[in-house]
Amino acid sequence: MVPAAVARVLAQAAKLFLVFLPLMGCSSLVRFIVGAPPEGVPGHVEGFLGGVVADEPRATLIAREVLSSGGNAADAATALGFALAVTLPSRAGLGGGGACLVYQPGMAVPRALLFLPAAGENPPPNADRPAAVPMLPIGLETLHARFGHLPLDRLLSPAEELARFGVPVSRALARDLQVVAQPLLADPAARAVFGPGGLVLDEGGVLYQRDLATSLSQIRIAGLADFYHGVLAQRLQAAAAAAGGGLSASDFAKAAVQETDALALNAGAVRIGFLPPPADGGLAAAAAFRVLEQKPDAFAVAKERAMAVAARWRAAGGNANDLLTAVLPKASLPPLPASSGFVVLDRSGSAVGCALTMNNLFGTGRVAPGTGILLAASPRVAPLPLLAAAIGWLPEKSAFRVAAAASGQDGAPVALADGLLAALRGEEPMPKPLPPEPGRLAIISCPQGLPGDEESCKWVADPRGNGAALGEKSPKEMEQENPQSKGK
Numbered sequence: 001m002v003p004a005a006v007a008r009v010l011a012q013a014a015k016l017f018l019v020f021l022p023l024m025g026c027s028s029l030v031r032f033i034v035g036a037p038p039e040g041v042p043g044h045v046e047g048f049l050g051g052v053v054a055d056e057p058r059a060t061l062i063a064r065e066v067l068s069s070g071g072n073a074a075d076a077a078t079a080l081g082f083a084l085a086v087t088l089p090s091r092a093g094l095g096g097g098g099a100c101l102v103y104q105p106g107m108a109v110p111r112a113l114l115f116l117p118a119a120g121e122n123p124p125p126n127a128d129r130p131a132a133v134p135m136l137p138i139g140l141e142t143l144h145a146r147f148g149h150l151p152l153d154r155l156l157s158p159a160e161e162l163a164r165f166g167v168p169v170s171r172a173l174a175r176d177l178q179v180v181a182q183p184l185l186a187d188p189a190a191r192a193v194f195g196p197g198g199l200v201l202d203e204g205g206v207l208y209q210r211d212l213a214t215s216l217s218q219i220r221i222a223g224l225a226d227f228y229h230g231v232l233a234q235r236l237q238a239a240a241a242a243a244g245g246g247l248s249a250s251d252f253a254k255a256a257v258q259e260t261d262a263l264a265l266n267a268g269a270v271r272i273g274f275l276p277p278p279a280d281g282g283l284a285a286a287a288a289f290r291v292l293e294q295k296p297d298a299f300a301v302a303k304e305r306a307m308a309v310a311a312r313w314r315a316a317g318g319n320a321n322d323l324l325t326a327v328l329p330k331a332s333l334p335p336l337p338a339s340s341g342f343v344v345l346d347r348s349g350s351a352v353g354c355a356l357t358m359n360n361l362f363g364t365g366r367v368a369p370g371t372g373i374l375l376a377a378s379p380r381v382a383p384l385p386l387l388a389a390a391i392g393w394l395p396e397k398s399a400f401r402v403a404a405a406a407s408g409q410d411g412a413p414v415a416l417a418d419g420l421l422a423a424l425r426g427e428e429p430m431p432k433p434l435p436p437e438p439g440r441l442a443i444i445s446c447p448q449g450l451p452g453d454e455e456s457c458k459w460v461a462d463p464r465g466n467g468a469a470l471g472e473k474s475p476k477e478m479e480q481e482n483p484q485s486k487g488k
Contacts, residue, residue, distance in 0.1 A: 039070040040154055045347065051459030051471030052076060053442035054342035055091070055407070056172050059083035060468040062158045063344055066150070068472075073344045074102060074147035075155055077352035080342055081140045082159035082216070086209060087167055089374050090176035090362050091340035091407075094215065096376035097135030098339075098356035099279035101262055102147050103391045105349045105398050105451060110273035110391045112282075113146070114258040115139030117359045119380045120251045127246025129364045131375035133255055134227075134236070136356065141224045142257040143352070156220040163372070164213035166206040172466035174203035176338075180361050189243070189367035190374070212372025228252045232371075239368035245375045262391070263320050265289065267424055270401050272392040276320055277313050281355065281386030283320050284310040284413035285406070290324060292417050299414055299436045306413040307332055310386060333410065337361070337377070339385040341405025341412075343442050345457070345471075349400040349450040355387035355407070388412040390420060399449030402429075408439040415439025423447075430460040440465045 037043040042065045049067040054060040063080035071079075077100065084092035092098070097117040103110040117132030144152050169177070177184070177200040185191045185200065193209055194200055201207055218232045226232045233252050240247040262273025263282055272289070275282025284306035291302040309323050311331035339357040363376040389405040402423045406416035415435035422431035423445040435441055440462045448456040461467040 040150060042068040044068065044070040047472065048347050048454045049472035050345040050347050051444050051457065051469065052080065052342070052344050053444060053459050053461050053467065053469040054080055054084070055340045055440075055442070055465060055467040056084060056088040056170050057468040058162070058167060058170065059087045060470050064470040066155065067346055069150065071150045071155070072148065072348065073346040073350040073352045074143055075150045076344045076346065077342070077354060078140045078144040078148055078152070079155040079158060080344065081136065081354065081356065082156055083162065084340060084356065085136060086159045086162045086212065087170060088173055088340060089358075090173060091338050091358060092136065092356040093358050093363065093374045093376065094136050094212075095131065095134045095363055095368070095373045096356060096358040097132065097139060098354055099275050099387050099389070100139070100143055100352055100354040101273060101275060101389050101391050102143070103273070103351045103393055103400060103403070104147070105400065107393075109264050110262040110393070112260050112262050112276055112279070113139060113143055114260070114279050115142070116278060116384060116387070117357065117376045117379060118251075118255065119378045120247050122248065123246035123378070123380075124241075126244070128244040129366060130378035130381055131240055131243070131245030131247055131364050132359055132378045133247060133251045134373070134376070135255060137219060137224060137227050138255050139257055142259075146259070153220045156216060160213050160216040160220060163209040163216060166208045169201045169203055169205045169207050170466060171203050173207075174201070175466065176361055177201060180365065184362055184365050187243070187366040189369045190362070190365060193367060193372070209372050211370055215371050215373055228255055236368055236371050236373065239371050240375055243364070243366040243368050243375060245364060245366070245368065267293070267392070269394060269396065270392045270424060271395055272390050272420060274390045275355065275387055277317075279355070279387040280310050280313050281388035281412055282390065283313060283323065284386050285388045285390060285416040287324055288413045288417035289420060292421055296421065299418070302417060303410070303414050303436075304330060307410065310413075334383050336409040337382055337385045338409070339387060339407045339412070341389060341407045341442050343389070343403040343405050343444050345400065345403060345444045345446075345450070345459070347454070351391050351400050351403040351444070353389035353391055353403045353405045355389050355405055357385050357387065359384060386410065386412050388416040390416060392420065392424070394449045397449045397452060399452050400446055401449060402443070402445045404441060404443040406435075406439055406441050408437070411436060411439030415441045419443045428460070429458050430462065434462070434464065442467065442469075
């Protein structure tokens with residue numbers, strides 16, 4: 001028998017539960033009963049997570065789940081970069097490289113991590129298609145080691161699983177496959193992955209990359225040292241030689257990430273940090289920004305200025321700030337390769353913006369046999385793209401303001417500059433009209449700053465592309481859609 005006093009307490013508790021039950025959503029009810037999932041499990045964070053914008057939807061979703069699991073912006077960007085090596089290997093891969101910017105509240109200037117595809121020092125005469133030294137693994141590992149929070153193996157696992165068990169071909173990848181179908185299928189190892197039936201996979205077809213999954217598993221278990229100095233390094237060097245890539249142990253041993261301050265400009269109350277040279281798309285975007293700041297619709301003039309500054313830096317180097325004010329003649333760059341940009345914001349106001357490349361669509365077009373790794377094209381035979389990304393912050397508030405990354409060959413710098421200025425004017429994050437072709441933009445904007453006002457934050461993918469923008473609605477938006485959600 002239950003004592004009467006205890007029964008009365010239980011009855012009152014039951015009444016209170018029934019009163020509050022209609023105010024609780026499903027996730028809140030689960031938390032009420034069993035508690036929140038532990039850190040590292042999606043659902044650990046409730047409410048505002050931040051946002052992610054990238055060129056391929058499934059990789060975007062993986063980064064969003066990392067934020068939901070309690071990871072920060074660097075964690076989500078690390079997982080996203082490795083996932084893109086599986087879901088968008090045309091533009092990002094273990095054999096390629098890139099550059100990232102990192103901002104955390106309190107930083108004086110965002111930090112830049114530069115891990116561009118590097119040329120091998122002495123490719124042998126039989127290297128008919130010279131490959132770049134793989135830089136993506138060391139770049140993402142450095143990003144995580146310097147700024148991440150969750151264990152690295154958890155961030156590698158989603159990419160490994162997608163490679164092993166298959167992932168539907170996205171529209172973004174399908175379009176790239178159609179562009180290079182014939183030369184890509186000429187390589188037996190690439191044909192086995194991307195065209196097992198004799199034709200390249202269509203959108204929705206399942207892409208299996210089991211050898212790549214094994215390489216990712218080896219990195220996860222044995223660590224980065226194995227990729228550059230151990231058994232996996234030896235296997236990859238031998239496989240690269242078989243694929244005409246010509247990479248040596250010395251090339252791998254010298255792989256290193258350059259860390260430096262962003263190229264910073266003042267824009268009223270906001271400071272903007274651009275990727276610095278040798279990721280010279282940031283320098284070109286800063287030049288375009290200064291033009292559009294004075295003449296918002298002068299896109300042709302902005303592009304001309306961006307190309308002149310980038311061409312001068314590639315020809316002679318020099319101080320980036322001096323180049324932005326120098327009088328320069330018109331100049332052009334050779335046809336530039338493809339790239340992919342993404343941005344991540346977490347709930348604390350930390351942000352990461354990256355631009356990745358294979359230095360050509362699908363790099364050399366050859367897979368290192370037995371590794372599943374597409375080899376990027378060496379900068380000896382193909383120019384580097386204009387890698388363009390920037391992060392703006394409010395120094396007085398020590399708060400995040402805007403992050404953007406752009407792609408689209410010679411259109412990337414102007415697209416980035418146009419997006420930044422539209423965001424700073426307080427408009428929607430994606431400029432109207434859209435940035436000029438062929439530029440594509442990924443952008444996150446918090447007009448009131450973060451930390452401070454998460455309700456002002458928005459994230460948008462370029463509607464002309466095939467990417468995605470994902471995050472979690474702010475409490476105010478949830479309340480407007482459902483008044484009973486107030487206080488969740």
